[in-house]
Amino acid sequence: MPLAPVQETCAGCPIRHRAVCAHCEPQELERLERIKSYADIAAGAPIFFAGEPMRHVASVVSGAAILSRTLEDGRRQINGLMLPSDFIGRPWRETIPFDVTAASPVRLCRFERIAFEKILGDTPHVSERLLSMTLDDLDAARDWAVVLGRMAARERISAFLLILARRLGRTDRHDPSRVTFSLPLTREAIADLLGLTLETASRQMSALRRDGVIETEGRSTVIVPDLARLQEEAQDDDDGTGLT
Amino acid sequence: MPLAPVQETCAGCPIRHRAVCAHCEPQELERLERIKSYADIAAGAPIFFAGEPMRHVASVVSGAAILSRTLEDGRRQINGLMLPSDFIGRPWRETIPFDVTAASPVRLCRFERIAFEKILGDTPHVSERLLSMTLDDLDAARDWAVVLGRMAARERISAFLLILARRLGRTDRHDPSRVTFSLPLTREAIADLLGLTLETASRQMSALRRDGVIETEGRSTVIVPDLARLQEEAQDDDDGTGLT
DNA sequence: CGCCCCATTGAGAGTAATCAACACCAGTGG
DNA sequence: CCACTGGTGTTGATTACTCTCAATGGGGCG
Numbered sequence: 414m415p416l417a418p419v420q421e422t423c424a425g426c427p428i429r430h431r432a433v434c435a436h437c438e439p440q441e442l443e444r445l446e447r448i449k450s451y452a453d454i455a456a457g458a459p460i461f462f463a464g465e466p467m468r469h470v471a472s473v474v475s476g477a478a479i480l481s482r483t484l485e486d487g488r489r490q491i492n493g494l495m496l497p498s499d500f501i502g503r504p505w506r507e508t509i510p511f512d513v514t515a516a517s518p519v520r521l522c523r524f525e526r527i528a529f530e531k532i533l534g535d536t537p538h539v540s541e542r543l544l545s546m547t548l549d550d551l552d553a554a555r556d557w558a559v560v561l562g563r564m565a566a567r568e569r570i571s572a573f574l575l576i577l578a579r580r581l582g583r584t585d586r587h588d589p590s591r592v593t594f595s596l597p598l599t600r601e602a603i604a605d606l607l608g609l610t611l612e613t614a615s616r617q618m619s620a621l622r623r624d625g626v627i628e629t630e631g632r633s634t635v636i637v638p639d640l641a642r643l644q645e646e647a648q649d650d651d652d653g654t655g656l657t
Numbered sequence: 658m659p660l661a662p663v664q665e666t667c668a669g670c671p672i673r674h675r676a677v678c679a680h681c682e683p684q685e686l687e688r689l690e691r692i693k694s695y696a697d698i699a700a701g702a703p704i705f706f707a708g709e710p711m712r713h714v715a716s717v718v719s720g721a722a723i724l725s726r727t728l729e730d731g732r733r734q735i736n737g738l739m740l741p742s743d744f745i746g747r748p749w750r751e752t753i754p755f756d757v758t759a760a761s762p763v764r765l766c767r768f769e770r771i772a773f774e775k776i777l778g779d780t781p782h783v784s785e786r787l788l789s790m791t792l793d794d795l796d797a798a799r800d801w802a803v804v805l806g807r808m809a810a811r812e813r814i815s816a817f818l819l820i821l822a823r824r825l826g827r828t829d830r831h832d833p834s835r836v837t838f839s840l841p842l843t844r845e846a847i848a849d850l851l852g853l854t855l856e857t858a859s860r861q862m863s864a865l866r867r868d869g870v871i872e873t874e875g876r877s878t879v880i881v882p883d884l885a886r887l888q889e890e891a892q893d894d895d896d897g898t899g900l901t
Numbered sequence: 902c903g904c905c906c907c908a909t910t911g912a913g914a915g916t917a918a919t920c921a922a923c924a925c926c927a928g929t930g931g
Numbered sequence: 932c933c934a935c936t937g938g939t940g941t942t943g944a945t946t947a948c949t950c951t952c953a954a955t956g957g958g959g960c961g
Contacts, residue, residue, distance in 0.1 A: 482803050484892050490806045492799035503796075505789055510796055533785075540784060541777075545749055547791045552747075552754055554798035555724065555736035561805035562852025563732045566917065600940060608806025613917055615941055632926080632939075648728055810949070844908060854950055859909055876907075876958070 421451055426522070431498035432472040433546060436538045444536065448528040454478075454515040460501070461513040469523040470502025476519035477597035480511035481605065491606040493554070494598075496580050500546055504530050517597040561608045564648065569607040570617040571646035574627065578637050590640045596633040621646070665695055670766070675742035676716040677790060680782045688780065692772040698722075698759040704745070705757040713767040714746025720763035721841035724755035725849065735850040737798070738842075740824050744790055748774050761841040805852045808892065813851040814861040815890035818871065822881050834884045840877040865890070 423429055423446055434445055451474070454460055460478060461467055473495050480493035492511055495501055503509050504526065524532075533540045560572050582592035598606065604614040621627045626646055628636040637643050644650075667673055667690055678689055695718070698704055704722060705711055717739050724737035736755055739745055747753055748770065768776075777784045804816050826836035842850065848858040865871045870890055872880040881887050888894075 480799065482800070484803070484807065485894065486892075488807045490803040492802045503792055505785075506792075511799065534781065537778065540788065541749075544784065544788045544791065547788065547795060548747055548750075551791060551795045551798055554795055554802070555755065556726070557802060558736045558798070558805055558852075559726050559728070559734040561802055562734045562849075563728065599938095605806075608802075610918055611940085612919085612942085616917095619941070648730075650729065843906095855908085856910085856951085857949060859907095860949095863909070 422446070423449075426474070428472060428474055428498040428522075432522070433500050433539060433543050434472075436542050437536070438538065441532075441536045441538055444532055445524065445539070448524050448532075450523050452521045452523055454519040454521065456515055456517050456519075458515050459512065460515060460519070460521070461509055463510055463512045464508050466507050467502060467509055468526055470500070470504060470526050470529050471521040471523040473497050473499045473501065474520040474522050477516045478519050479514050479516045479598075479602065479606070480509075481514065482511055489605045490608065491602060493550075494576075494606060496597075499550075500543065502526065504533055504543075516599075516602055566607075566609055566613050567617045567620060568646065568648055569609065570603075570614065570621060571626070571643055572649065573603065573607055574621075574635065574637065575640075575643050575647045575649055577635075578640060578643065582637070590638075592637045592640055594635055596635055666690070667693075670718065672716060672718055672742040672766075676766070677744050677783060677787050678716075680786050681780070682782065685776075685780045685782055688776055689768065689783070692768050692776075694767050696765045696767055698763040698765065700759055700761050700763075702759050703756065704759060704763070704765070705753055707754055707756045708752050710751050711746060711753055712770055714744070714748060714770050714773050715765040715767040717741050717743045717745065718764040718766050721760040722763050723758050723760045723842075723846065723850070724753075725758065726755055733849045734852065735846060737794075738850060740841075743794075744787065746770065748777055748787075760843075760846055810851075810853055810857050811861045811864060812890065812892055813853065814847075814858060814865060815870070815887055816893065817847065817851055818865075818879065818881065819884075819887050819891045819893060821879075822884060822887065826881070834882075836881045836884055838879055840879055 423434070423442055426432075429435070434442060437445065452471070454476075463482065475497055478495040478499075478501065479491045480495065481489055481491045483489045494516075495513075501509075501513060501521070533543065560569050564572060577594050577596070578592045581594040581597075583594065585591035585593070596603075600615050600618075601611045603609075604611040607614065609617075618627075618629075622629055625638070626642055628638060630636070667678070667686055670676075673679070678686060681689065696715075698720075700720075707726065719741055722739040722743075722745065723735045724739065725733055725735045727733045738760075739757075745753075745757060745765070777787065804813050808816060821838050821840070822836045825838040825841075827838065829835035829837070840847075844859050844862075845855045847853075848855040851858065853861075862871075862873075866873055869882070870886055872882060874880070
């Protein structure tokens with residue numbers, strides 16, 4: 414296991430105000446701080462295996478992790494894309510039903526599971542925050558069914574790019590509708606997330622580039638020149654200003 | 658709104674030990690009992706509309722409700738099938754992002770949302786139970802991605818029938834692998850749940866009947882003569898004895 | 902008893918999967 | 932410095948599964 418502990422404090426943490434610890438009072442934060450440890454995982458490395466004992470729960474600090482299941486005949490579906498501030502793990506349960514893998518280099522803020530469960534029991538700011546995040550994740554997971562069940566290949570790619578643009582994108586200082594971000598997944602992983610083959614995923618990316626919906630630089634950099642255009646392609650009526 | 662209040666106590670409630678109230682102490686249950694009310698909804702009637710203020714949260718006592726989203730061009734996806742003991746609603750939020758509809762006649766045990774949030778705040782047995790149920794729902798919603806993203810039409814129908822067999826099925830007293838249940842959804846709803854057209858859903862049901870995987874009586878009764886056979890069709894390696 | 906909704910079945914069209922070849926880039930070693 | 936190599940991505944040709952359009956059948960309710 415390529416786990417390299419790192420010294421760091423919560424004060425300068427990039428996800429301090431969005432993660433499970435967001436609403437903590439100073440003394441609650443201190444309790445979490447005492448049981449936390451950082452772990453850096455290399456791209457492609459496993460984090461947890463489905464069904465195996467899971468000693469930690471964790472927040473993603475940076476990078477991207479994926480949850481996936483593989484059928485006996487090799488078909489794989491990525492069930493979740495965990496980006497910075499997302500919470501991985503399952504209090505009150507020994508195992509997760511998904512393989513968890515680093516899609517790009519990942520830094521985790523880990524909590525020993527049993528200790529974390531104790532904190533949940535008597536710090537409402539943590540348990541309420543976790544419930545709220547879990548309900549949001551549930552809504553997001555159910556929303557994803559629309560993508561997988563009802564959208565065409567081009568729409569699926571667009572919906573995926575739109576999510577990344579919103580969560581990872583940096584806005585151009587001169588043109589607020591122009592957004593740039595880096596793809597944390599390979600074409601194969603994108604396909605497995607979207608329920609497509611990698612060839613179809615690649616073809617639709619090319620088509621979006623030909624049609625001017627996106628621009629690309631190198632393997633992983635994507636530029637969205639007009640976010641509203643991408644929203645239309647993704648059948649997304651939401652303006653993205655709602656929610657927390 | 659076809660809401661008909663009904664007199665009833667928690668003592669004889671069919672979902673008493675599985676719903677959000679499962680782990681309550683007598684006095685906690687009494688607090689819930691004071692704010693609860695029953696509602697009977699006719700098949701096909703709306704329960705909540707996406708985005709509209711939601712005054713109640715509720716447990717499904719009997720029947721089946723569906724969560725759904727409809728795209729502007731009319732494509733519909735059912736995002737969740739809520740069966741007895743499932744919890745509908747979203748503490749700490751004014752609205753749900755899905756339409757909620759009764760698929761068959763539904764009885765709900767409702768709690769006024771604001772009052773329920775207060776109870777969450779100071780009865781750990783309820784909030785822990787709700788967190789646990791929400792985490793289970795999240796796992797289930799993510800599992801569903803495998804069905805929508807990677808399974809063929811015949812496998813999707815099989816996976817759906819298997820879920821119903823496990824949750825609603827009555828086992829034959831002479832043959833424990835023989836299970837009977839009643840379909841709470843029309844072909845169109847099944848198709849919208851599985852990301853298929855109703856014609857494809859119907860054809861695959863017919864094919865499973867021809868191949869002896871299922872038998873049917875009337876429109877809605879399904880008999881699974883051999884549950885193991887259905888599991889194979891659904892690519893399900895789980896024996897269903899785990900969990901809770 | 903008749904109507905309407907729901908379900909079934911058929912024929913043809915279209916989108917994505919499959920099979921296959923090639924291009925690109927990064928890292929490695931001669 | 933450049934050829935080599937393997938992983939990753941792109942593009943093309945063909946196949947196959949599901950969708951679409953269409954007609955018919957059957958069960959339940961007024």
